[in-house]
Amino acid sequence: MQSNLSHSIQRLEPLGRWLYDHSVEALWERDTRTLPRYLRQRRRAYRRFAQERIAPLALEADRSPEVYDPRPLLAEAGRRGFQSELLPWPLGRMPYRALLDGKVFAVILKAEEFCAACGGIGLSLLAHDLGMGPLLLAGHLPTILRWQWPINRANLRGDVRLVVYAITEPGAGSDMEESAGAARARYTTTARKVNGGYVLNGQKVFISGGAHCDYATVFAVLEREDGSPARVDTDYTCFIVERGREGFRAGRRERKLGQRACDASQLFLDDVFVPARNLVGTERSGWALNRNVLNYSRGPVGAIALGIARGAAESATRFARETRLNNKPLVAYQEVQLALAEMWIDVLAMRGLVWQSARHFLPQQGMAAASKAFCGELGFRVANRAMELMGDHGYLADQGAEKAMRDVRLNQIYEGTNQINYLAFVESFWESDLGPGDPARG
Amino acid sequence: MLDAEERRAVEAMLRRFAGRIEAELLAGEGADGDLGRVPRLLTEARALDLVADPSPQAPGHELGVWGSHCHEEGLGVSLLTLALLAEACAGFAAAVHAQGLACLALPASAGRAGDAPAQSLPLEPGMLLGAAFTPYYGIPLSTRFGQEGTGLHLVEERGKLFLSGSSHFLLAAGPPRALVCFARGPGAFAEDAPGWVSLAVGSGAAGLDLQEVGQRTGLRAAHQAHLRCERVAISGDQILQTGKAARRTLAQVLGCDWLGQAAIALGVARRALRDSRAYAADRYQGGRLIEGHAAVQLLQGTAEYDVAVLESLLGRHAAQPLASMQPRDLLGWACAARLAVGEHACRAVSNCLQTLGGYGYMEDYGLEKRLRDVSTLRGLHGAPDQLRLYLNQLRRGIGVADAW
Ligand SMILES: Cc1cc2nc3c(=O)[nH]c(=O)nc-3n(C[C@H](O)[C@H](O)[C@H](O)COP(=O)(O)OP(=O)(O)OC[C@H]3O[C@@H](n4cnc5c(N)ncnc54)[C@H](O)[C@@H]3O)c2cc1C
Numbered sequence: 013m014q015s016n017l018s019h020s021i022q023r024l025e026p027l028g029r030w031l032y033d034h035s036v037e038a039l040w041e042r043d044t045r046t047l048p049r050y051l052r053q054r055r056r057a058y059r060r061f062a063q064e065r066i067a068p069l070a071l072e073a074d075r076s077p078e079v080y081d082p083r084p085l086l087a088e089a090g091r092r093g094f095q096s097e098l099l100p101w102p103l104g105r106m107p108y109r110a111l112l113d114g115k116v117f118a119v120i121l122k123a124e125e126f127c128a129a130c131g132g133i134g135l136s137l138l139a140h141d142l143g144m145g146p147l148l149l150a151g152h153l154p155t156i157l158r159w160q161w162p163i164n165r166a167n168l169r170g171d172v173r174l175v176v177y178a179i180t181e182p183g184a185g186s187d188m189e190e191s192a193g194a195a196r197a198r199y200t201t202t203a204r205k206v207n208g209g210y211v212l213n214g215q216k217v218f219i220s221g222g223a224h225c226d227y228a229t230v231f232a233v234l235e236r237e238d239g240s241p242a243r244v245d246t247d248y249t250c251f252i253v254e255r256g257r258e259g260f261r262a263g264r265r266e267r268k269l270g271q272r273a274c275d276a277s278q279l280f281l282d283d284v285f286v287p288a289r290n291l292v293g294t295e296r297s298g299w300a301l302n303r304n305v306l307n308y309s310r311g312p313v314g315a316i317a318l319g320i321a322r323g324a325a326e327s328a329t330r331f332a333r334e335t336r337l338n339n340k341p342l343v344a345y346q347e348v349q350l351a352l353a354e355m356w357i358d359v360l361a362m363r364g365l366v367w368q369s370a371r372h373f374l375p376q377q378g379m380a381a382a383s384k385a386f387c388g389e390l391g392f393r394v395a396n397r398a399m400e401l402m403g404d405h406g407y408l409a410d411q412g413a414e415k416a417m418r419d420v421r422l423n424q425i426y427e428g429t430n431q432i433n434y435l436a437f438v439e440s441f442w443e444s445d446l447g448p449g450d451p452a453r454g
Numbered sequence: 455m456l457d458a459e460e461r462r463a464v465e466a467m468l469r470r471f472a473g474r475i476e477a478e479l480l481a482g483e484g485a486d487g488d489l490g491r492v493p494r495l496l497t498e499a500r501a502l503d504l505v506a507d508p509s510p511q512a513p514g515h516e517l518g519v520w521g522s523h524c525h526e527e528g529l530g531v532s533l534l535t536l537a538l539l540a541e542a543c544a545g546f547a548a549a550v551h552a553q554g555l556a557c558l559a560l561p562a563s564a565g566r567a568g569d570a571p572a573q574s575l576p577l578e579p580g581m582l583l584g585a586a587f588t589p590y591y592g593i594p595l596s597t598r599f600g601q602e603g604t605g606l607h608l609v610e611e612r613g614k615l616f617l618s619g620s621s622h623f624l625l626a627a628g629p630p631r632a633l634v635c636f637a638r639g640p641g642a643f644a645e646d647a648p649g650w651v652s653l654a655v656g657s658g659a660a661g662l663d664l665q666e667v668g669q670r671t672g673l674r675a676a677h678q679a680h681l682r683c684e685r686v687a688i689s690g691d692q693i694l695q696t697g698k699a700a701r702r703t704l705a706q707v708l709g710c711d712w713l714g715q716a717a718i719a720l721g722v723a724r725r726a727l728r729d730s731r732a733y734a735a736d737r738y739q740g741g742r743l744i745e746g747h748a749a750v751q752l753l754q755g756t757a758e759y760d761v762a763v764l765e766s767l768l769g770r771h772a773a774q775p776l777a778s779m780q781p782r783d784l785l786g787w788a789c790a791a792r793l794a795v796g797e798h799a800c801r802a803v804s805n806c807l808q809t810l811g812g813y814g815y816m817e818d819y820g821l822e823k824r825l826r827d828v829s830t831l832r833g834l835h836g837a838p839d840q841l842r843l844y845l846n847q848l849r850r851g852i853g854v855a856d857a858w
Pocket of ligand 1 (some may be wrong): 139176177178179180184185186187189190192193217218219220221268276422425426427428429430431432737739740744747748749750808809810811812813815
């Protein structure tokens with residue numbers, strides 16, 4: 013701090029001095045201090061894990077995703093309890109206090125820390141929470157005891173059980189996430205009721221973790237008994253499908269721009285029989301279940317963008333501190349200070365919204381969509397700014413910023429494109445704030 | 455300048471060749487296509503006189519991108535060529551661009567039989583060249599980080615000349631056989647400008663090291679390297695230009711570099727928009743073709759505006775002969791155009807990618823490559839804030855810019 017200012021502060025009355033926060037404390041610590049103790053501890057544990065276990069693998073996993081094996085890290089994260097945080101002890105490792113607070117606060121802290129180290133590896137760990145979402149949110153105790161608890165137990169032993177979430181189909185992407193589209197979706201994945209269970213047919217695409225999954229929570233349109241045409245918004249039903257079930261297989265793994273350490277794969281269902289116990293929740297409640305899973309997951313997806321953006325800002329800061337020009341570090345030049353300030357303020361704004369939306373007792377559609385879309389947009393801005401600040405160095409892979417740009421670009425697309433999230437925000441606050449009627453009817 | 459009919463013919467030829475680039479380079483799998491085919495395509499481009507050539511005997515010397523025609527006829531044809539090539543592959547366009555810049559860096563007489571540089575460095579037809587004119591960070595003609603410079607220095611020791619130092623992010627069509635380097639020279643070269651000198655050197659010279667830059671975001675069909683020189687012996691006949699003449703040529707190279715980058719970005723953005731329109735006219739979501747959704751129309755409308763901004767910026771002085779353009783005007787124009795890459799071309803490509811949803815993020819649809827390519831141009835040979843400061847310096851006519 014400027015020394016004249018320090019002297020001046022010392023001359024203030026004791027109360028005035030006390031009221032003046034002039035401590036030298038890193039941004040990360042400052043924000044951590046505002047959290048309750050149980051979340052402070054988690055945040056530190058996530059950061060340690062990310063720095064020690066994720067960061068060293070990041071560049072190579074991005075460069076050669078086809079040879080990156082996510083299972084060792086899934087096992088390690090599982091042993092530390094990071095893969096079973098949707099239920100409290102003894103069923104999982106959710107902090108008890110979270111029962112009274114926002115349900116996904118720990119998850120958003122985890123998403124930021126993991127993805128600050130690597131968006132792709134972060135996603136490969138976080139996709140599991142998304143896959144597990146329906147098992148909890150169906151609100152069906154037998155489902156929790158039959159599926160969620162044993163999966164948590166296995167992961168806590170380090171015995172990996174990866175669950176992925178499957179709604180998207182070749183002809184229905186946004187339509188699986190948006191009210192108006194759902195009514196008219198051109199779906200292909202169907203379920204037919206048979207003796208003792210259901211037969212599933214169809215195809216899913218872009219499923220994060222699909223190539224390595226042990227289970228998938230698959231959404232299918234349940235055929236109607238009277239033969240009339242079934243629809244996503246009225247007949248959607250969720251099933252848990254185990255790897256190894258006859259007719260269930262992963263297909264092509266997409267080659268993508270970023271978050272490359274996590275595969276996005278096709279899943280095929282050819283006359284897959286699942287017993288009735290694999291039904292998640294109740295028949296034809298899948299549309300609400302899907303929408304609520306998205307309410308729980310879009311906040312964490314916002315936090316993924318936040319983490320990646322923070323990683324980019326850290327890379328740019330490191331570059332500006334280490335590069336010396338004309339006997340001065342780059343960071344000593346005013347234009348560089350302004351650029352860094354813009355980036356870090358964007359990061360703070362993202363964190364502000366993500367934390368604020370996660371503080372709501374239950375994740376809510378409009379708030380979750382706001383987090384997801386805002387952070388997707390700002391995260392891309394921060395990563396581009398970081399690349400720009402670094403000039404030619406910005407497009408070199410080993411500097412980190414270009415990877416962040418590629419990684420965070422995905423956040424405007426998955427969990428519903430940003431446009432679909434803006435529409436979800438409007439839908440959510442239509443009756444209360446934005447207008448009368450139902451926007452889905454146009 | 456081309457008349458309308460000539461322009462149509464050139465465009466048709468370029469579009470045909472762009473189709474070949476796509477068929478040859480990008481038909482197979484892989485993020486950037488089959489880069490092993492770039493040399494063959496460059497040979498084809500050379501046969502069409504698209505690639506500048508150091509040898510005055512080759513037609514490309516005059517007609518290629520940044521060839522000698524620019525001095526009399528303006529930059530329009532080069533900008534048009536780069537934009538159209540970039541519609542197929544920005545990296546290939548960057549390779550053609552880089553060869554042109556290196557040829558532009560050679561003074562008009564270089565390579566002619568009997569001229570000084572030819573004695574030490576025969577410039578054969580088809581020879582790949584590189585121009586070393588960029589420092590580790592910043593802009594060679596800006597004084598933001600001290601004096602003007604590229605990081606290369608020519609020093610005189612006991613009557614002998616040595617080139618030392620480094621220049622970075624040198625772009626070339628392939629591993630270059632010879633380099634045109636811009637360096638700060640010893641007192642003897644400082645007679646009328648602050649010590650600039652340009653010189654030609656073979657890339658195999660003792661003490662000269664070219665290191666590929668390593669994995670980068672895009673433009674991978676072009677070659678990029680860092681140059682390090684440790685006491686590379688230079689003879690007097692390798693010196694191409696000194697003082698004001700060298701500095702003026704450097705200004706032209708720098709200006710054409712930024713303009714060429716903007717033209718490449720324009721090509722990428724135009725192509726992204728075309729792909730987006732085709733996709734949106736075929737994809738159903740929400741009960742209709744997605745081109746019917748306002749959300750998609752807004753993305754495409756913004757991209758159309760972005761393309762229009764780039765087009766009008768690039769068209770501004772495209773007809774003016776390079777020889778008659780003041781360095782300050784050229785650099786001001788080029789700076790603004792290059793800044794538009796980050797703001798307009800990148801946004802256009804990103805918006806178009808967005809209209810493809812998840813498919814836009816995947817290699818198969820080409821948009822992911824276009825985003826990588828155009829993002830690489832964001833900071834190529836100048837961080838945008840440094841360009842803004844330099845533009846301001848030029849406009850205010852202060853400091854170094856004042857000398858022009
Ligand atoms: C890497 C990756 C990982 C993914 N992981 C998963 C996963 O684990 N599980 C899963 O189920 N899915 C996953 N997805 C799918 C993802 O959620 C979809 O890609 C996304 O919802 C968009 O759908 P789409 O790709 O079909 O695009 P489309 O729906 O075809 O959208 C194309 C364009 O049209 C616009 N649009 C579409 N409908 C409307 C409308 N009604 N109003 C206005 N505009 C509209 C969109 O905004 C977009 O710009 C993943 C996708 C990617 C890319």
